Amino acid sequence: MATLVLDNGAYTAKIGYSLEKVSIIPNCQFRSKTSRLKTFTANQLDEIKDPSGLFYILPFQKGYLVNWDVQRKVWDHLFGKEMFKVEFADTSIVITEPYFNFSLIQESMNEILFEEYQFQSALRINAGSLSAHHYFHTKPTELCCLVVDSGFSFTHIAPYCRSKKMKDGIRRINVGGKLLTNHLKEIISYRQLHVMDETHVINQVKEDVCYVSQQFYKDMEIAQMKAEENTLMRDYVLPDFSSIKKGFCKPREEMVFNGKYKTGEQILRLANERFAVPEMLFHPSDIGIQEMGIPEAIVDSIQSLPEEMQPHFYQNIVLTGGNTLFPGFRERLEAELRSLAPAHLPVSVILPENPVCYSWEGGKLLAHTPDYDEMVVTREDYEENGHCICEDKFDI
Structure with missing residues (x-):
């Protein structure tokens, strides 16, 4: 069958x-x-x-x-x-x-x-249960894992022990890919160009240029600099669906900082939006959502579980879902968890080859x-x- x-x-x-x-x-x-x-x-x-x-x-x-x-x-x-x-x-x-x-x-x-x-x-x-099954299949000696599934609507954090989910430890954050795309649409519409109807195009922009900052305030300072000094600035060429079928990022050496592009391309200039949008996964309160970010929710979930199991969960955190594909997501999450978790416990965050x-x-x-x-x-x-x-x- x-x-x-x-x-x-x-x-x-x-x-x-x-x-x-x-x-x-x-x-x-x-x-x-x-x-x-x-x-x-x-x-x-x-x-x-x-x-x-x-x-x-x-x-x-x-x-x-x-x-x-x-x-x-x-x-x-x-x-x-x-x-x-x-x-x-x-x-x-x-x-x-x-x-x-x-x-x-x-x-x-x-x-x-x-x-x-x-x-x-x-x-x-x-x-999440299928992800846990996959994880235990690849690491048969492990007894516990914590699945962080950051998808379109929500981010779920779910602890599993021997493939059984521990319902008391499940946490949900109401931030997902849809919210990030909508927020990016609002920022671009407010600052540059009305794109509120362009969900498909702006979703592509988000996937192409956004990343998770390792040092948010330092990146903010760089993003405020002018012209060539602003190393974070990117120009995104929007598709016109006749000659340009799909939007793309201009190579840094082709960017024009003073004056206009000669070609008739429609350009979005993105600086702090690139990292301020994915930052909502770590600080939902930035846009008025009074909830914990992913690192705090993981710690809260693990602390609700029996003490003798907690070290195992910190060492087996598995990332799944589309939002985990942002460059820098895994490194930032591991760094924040390291600062929140008890000092004597090792922390390991695993990003599979294809988290989707x-x-x-x-x-x-x-x-x-x-x-x-x-x-x-x-x-x-x-x-x-x-x-x-x-x-x-x-x-x-």
Whole structure:
């Protein structure tokens, strides 16, 4: 029987059969300014000639799956002929859901998977649990790990001991990639150019030029300098979707500091925005969100756990999710944790090679474990016992 692993994130779906490679596909629908009437789903984004003013229709709001119509259309597209050609009667699915998901959402998901699509069996699980499984698989001698999952809607910190999550230690910070992109849109719109409708383009800008500062105040001083002295300044060429399909950063030696560029390119000049936006992951209070940053939340999580286990968690902190890809993120987090943690305990923060697909890879490994058949709910079980069998089996 084939096993399909779907890490159903709020921004991208990571999907693939357990014997194949992963595909990363936008988990949403789009409408563009140029063709208002047509709706594009998932990877049909590539068909849009002019993605300026792209309007996103997301199935997730604040990290929870609320728009089932959009989600169904995305899944129909993923499971359909163009993509994975799923034979539902012979396929088992591993699908992720957020921590502390609402029971109504869980019931709807059970119904759709078993009654509409009629999968042979299903396993609903947190993405962090798959990441922990992956970590323990690569380091079988370790007993504990702390998964830091910084995604589109939230950042979750979740401790695991022997693949069991410790619910008392789970922390959530309401800062994710969506908030960072929106904040960057506001800053650029206020200072330079109205880009509030350009989510797609500014998200690309964020991924291309933002980084996590190691010394925030020192970088702030550099960012205030004029012309060539400002070594942090970058000029970003915005796409016009005719000759320039994708925005890019101008090489430093081609930057013009006094006067204008000869070419008709539209330029964004970025200085302190480059590091002030990702700084919100460490200091949400900078923009009025009264919450702890990631380092404090990690320490708070570890301190809520039994004392004899704490050293193990400090030594096995695993980063997953798109925000951990900012250059300097791991180094800054490790430095801040070092200053907060007890002096005698070693601190180690691990950034996997591909933090975005790390939990998907964990699902792939899980599908090949001997216990897998014990963990799933089959369609027969579901038809006989209803939702209660899922609640008993899935430790969410």
